Amino acid sequence: MTEPLDRRLHAFRPDLADERLSGRVEALRFVSGEPATIAVSVADLRPAPDLARGIDTQLLFGEAVRVFERRDGWAWVQAEQDGYVGYLPESALQGPVTPTHWISAPRTFVYPEAELRKVPLMALSMGSRVTVTGEAETRGTRYFTLVSGGAVIAAHCLPVETVVAEDYTRIAARFLETPYLWGGRSGFGIDCSGLVQLALMMAGHAAPRDSDMLAAFGAPLLPEEARHGDLVFWKGHVGILEDDGMLLHANGHSMTVAREPLTDAIARIGWLYGQPTGFRRPV
Missing domain, CATH: 2.30.30 (SH3 type barrels.)
Incomplete structure (x- = not known):
């Protein structure tokens, strides 16, 4: 049986779909989309063309997207960086630009x-x-x-594409005390998986956006094998292990990017979300 497509990573609706999905989904019309670039500081990407809907992720100034539809002031797009699909205000877009x-x-x-x-x-x-x-x-x-x-x-x-640092944990640590924002992916507000993805990107590594996607990224580890730079997962949460058993993560407890001993984080998170669900080495 074919695995269902993830609406976060594939652009398809009953009336319209990405032409690359022809033969995999049913739609009244398939389009190739047109290239565009984000023209605002941070563009919120939502699962529907509705400002009342929560943010799935964010796209940054100058990032490239493919636009499948423009209607009623909204654009249905897919990010070229990580393939995330969603809706953003059409005013957040400009034509294609080649960044330097x-x-x-x-x-x-x-x-x-x-x-x-x-x-x-x-x-x-x-x-x-x-x-x-x-x-x-x-x-x-x-x-x-x-x-x-x-x-x-x-x-x-x-x-562009020059790494900020080889060790992505050093990049993530530069965001300490940045406010926590659900769906955030910028220096103005960021969530747990956004921190991991952005830091990895700036170290030269493409990574998926959400924590469940990251949970299948890289190589699995036993807890005793985990070391500096490895990822620790809970249900719906991810953090970065630093030296000396410290966990660096954007979290809803401190509402910031913070570091705390991994043992303390396990005890604090456990009562609500249980024990860690896995450890992985992303690079």
């Missing part, structure tokens, strides 16, 4: 010109992609000027 750099700081600002005293045009999260057209310097601070307008601190950027 991505943001390597947890958060930064785009200024209207190469002057940090100016009111910023927008804020960007780590992982956002920008297209640099030139450079400027003001009072010793170097800026990149952007094709989208404005300027960003050059030290907060790296050439």
